[in-house]
Amino acid sequence: xxxxxxxxxxxxxxxxxxxxxxxxxxxxxxxxxxxxxxxxxxxxxxxxxxxxxxxxxxxxxxxxxxxxxxxxxxxxxxxxxxxxxxxxxxxxxxxxxxxxxxxxxxxxxxxxxxxxxxxxxxxxxxxxxxxxxxxxxxxxxxxxxxxxxxxxxxxxxxxxxxxxxxxxxxxxxxxxxxxxxxxxxxxxxxxxxxxxxxxxxxxxxxxxxxxxxxxxxxxxxxxxxxxxxxxxxxxxxxxxxxxxxxxxxxxxxxxxxxxxxxxxxxxxxxxxxxxxxxxxxxxxxxxxxxxxxxxxxxxxxxxxxxxxxxxxxxxxxxxxxxxxxxxxxxxxxxxxxxxxxxxxxxxxxxxxxxxxxxxxxxxxxxxxxxxxxxxxxxxxxxxxxxxxxxxxxxxxxxxxxxxxxxxxxxxxxxxxxxxxxxxxxxxxxxxxxxxxx
Numbered sequence: 001x002x003x004x005x006x007x008x009x010x011x012x013x014x015x016x017x018x019x020x021x022x023x024x025x026x027x028x029x030x031x032x033x034x035x036x037x038x039x040x041x042x043x044x045x046x047x048x049x050x051x052x053x054x055x056x057x058x059x060x061x062x063x064x065x066x067x068x069x070x071x072x073x074x075x076x077x078x079x080x081x082x083x084x085x086x087x088x089x090x091x092x093x094x095x096x097x098x099x100x101x102x103x104x105x106x107x108x109x110x111x112x113x114x115x116x117x118x119x120x121x122x123x124x125x126x127x128x129x130x131x132x133x134x135x136x137x138x139x140x141x142x143x144x145x146x147x148x149x150x151x152x153x154x155x156x157x158x159x160x161x162x163x164x165x166x167x168x169x170x171x172x173x174x175x176x177x178x179x180x181x182x183x184x185x186x187x188x189x190x191x192x193x194x195x196x197x198x199x200x201x202x203x204x205x206x207x208x209x210x211x212x213x214x215x216x217x218x219x220x221x222x223x224x225x226x227x228x229x230x231x232x233x234x235x236x237x238x239x240x241x242x243x244x245x246x247x248x249x250x251x252x253x254x255x256x257x258x259x260x261x262x263x264x265x266x267x268x269x270x271x272x273x274x275x276x277x278x279x280x281x282x283x284x285x286x287x288x289x290x291x292x293x294x295x296x297x298x299x300x301x302x303x304x305x306x307x308x309x310x311x312x313x314x315x316x317x318x319x320x321x322x323x324x325x326x327x328x329x330x331x332x333x334x335x336x337x338x339x340x341x342x343x344x345x346x347x348x349x350x351x352x353x354x355x356x357x358x359x360x361x362x363x364x365x366x367x368x369x370x371x372x373x374x375x376x377x378x379x380x381x382x383x384x385x386x387x388x389x390x391x392x393x394x395x396x397x398x399x400x401x402x403x404x405x406x407x408x409x410x411x412x413x414x415x416x417x418x419x420x421x422x423x424x425x426x427x428x429x430x431x432x433x434x435x436x437x
Contacts, residue, residue: 096136096156098435099205102129108414108426114204116211117335117390118416118424132159132167133205149180160206173219184226186242191217192332193224193242193268194287194306197320199357199371201396202408203430211333213392213414214355214373216306216324218333220263221245238272238285246291246302250330251339253346257295266291266302266332279315284308289332293339293348300339300346302328321356329353335375335387342383349381365400384420391415394428406434 103113104127110119113130135158142151153176161170175188191198191208195216201209208217224242231237244266253260272285289304304326311319327348330338340347355373362368372393379388394412401407410430417423 091141093139094137094437095139096437097134097205098131098437099134099202100129100131100433101133101203101430102432103127103203103428103430105429106425106427108424109428114206114428114430115414115426116204116207116213116392117387118414118426120418120421120424122424134159135172135205145178147180149178151176151178153177158206182228184228186224186226187222188224189219189221191219192244192289193222193240194270194289194304195308195322195324195333196270197308197310197322199320199355199373200359200369200398201371201394201410202398202406202432202434203394203396203410203412203428208333210355210371210373210392212335212375213390214324214353214375215322216304216329216333218247218250220247220332222268234277235273235275238270238274240270240272242268244268244289244291244332246293246331248293248295248331250332250334250336251293251295251300251328252330252337253293253295253339253341256341257346259297260293260295264291264293264331270306279312281310281312283310289326291331293328293331293346295339296346298346300328300348302326302331302338302348304329304332316361318359319356320359321354323354325352327351329375335377335390337377337382337386340381340383340386347381350378352376366398368395368397370395379419382419386419387416388419389415389417391417404436406436408432408434 101113105112105114105125107122107125108118109115109126110121110123111126112119113128135156137154137156140153142153144150153174155174156172157169158172159167159169161168171189173188173190175186175190177184177186177188198215198217199209203209204211208215211217222242222244224240226238226240229237229239246264246266248254248261248263251260267290268287270285270287272283274281274283276282285308287306287308289302289306291302293300293302304324306322306324308322309320313319324334327350328338329349329351330336334351334353338349340349353373353375355371357369357371360368372391374389374391376389377387382388392412392414394410396408396410398406398408408430410432411427412430413425413427415423415425
């Protein structure tokens with residue numbers, strides 16, 4: 001009997017297990033059903049949230065091509081700044097322009113690539129191709145100095161010195177500037193303080209466009225100070241002053257005055273008022289130059305009044321230019337006959353000149369420039385054979401093929417009037433391709 005009771009658990013165990021299995025299996029299946037239902041509910045909520053976000057966000061914004069190009073150029077420039085550093089860990093950027101010019105001149109060029117004054121003797125029409133107007137530059141961002149001033153510098157060179165196989169590297173302009181919030185101090189080889197603007201041209205880069213025809217441009221050593229005053233967000237004033245080293249060879253006395261000083265200090269000021277509203281902007285600036293030429297044991301004055309401007313009546317149109325009136329203007333870039341010699345006495349040549357340019361931006365990639373200028377020297381201050389008037393005018397169409405590739409076609413003409421021998425004319429045609437780096 002005892003053996004029977006001992007066997008009962010072994011006999012009943014399978015029966016009990018079979019009874020428990022359906023109950024536990026049912027519980028597991030019920031739990032899975034509940035989880036599946038919860039997952040379905042979560043997916044429904046997620047879809048609803050996505051639809052709501054899409055409705056609130058609206059269509060995706062498309063950034064204009066011009067903005068994307070500008071951003072890309074800025075990023076490239078930032079990368080360029082970090083590529084090279086000097087021994088003193090200052091960021092250095094290599095910049096410049098690889099420029100090719102194919103040109104054709106009339107018979108008045110006398111063998112020159114692009115004469116700024118037409119020689120009296122005619123030659124043969126000629127053309128050619130050059131790379132000598134290419135420019136190489138270095139830009140440096142320096143440290144912060146006392147008072148929060150930021151130091152920066154630049155130097156630019158080209159290959160305009162010499163011709164043919166004798167081409168040499170030539171220093172163009174260089175600057176060291178310290179800029180505070182409202183004031184700047186600079187040391188430079190640059191254009192005159194009172195004549196910062198110039199026409200736009202890829203045909204004439206070795207010297208400034210409209211040289212000797214209204215554009216005072218000589219790149220000379222100088223020390224300059226600038227102070228900026230704000231009249232709110234849309235207007236302001238820039239007061240500039242400095243000492244500019246003149247080039248006394250512009251007097252035309254080098255061959256007849258053995259005591260002529262090679263350079264003299266010139267004192268210059270410029271006062272620019274500017275105002276802008278939206279895409280419209282205006283800048284107007286009077287200026288003045290004061291120096292004295294020393295020759296023949298005498299002091300010959302150079303006094304020049306200037307005015308320059310930029311007028312932008314609309315976003316696509318600019319009208320720029322400059323005007324000057326005074327005497328002995330060759331020492332800062334006028335015609336190189338600033339002083340004449342009559343009856344054993346030197347005389348400062350009085351002159352009036354200027355230039356103007358109209359720029360029309362037809363598309364973000366293409367723009368058109370129409371420009372012209374002249375210098376008119378007073379005839380009674382000149383001897384026979386002197387240049388009474390020198391005029392230049394032209395037009396060019398520029399097109400940007402990409403962020404770094406630019407081309408231009410330009411047609412221009414120079415007219416030089418000599419006292420006693422009439423006017424000489426030289427046309428110039430130029431096709432230019434430039435790669436900016």
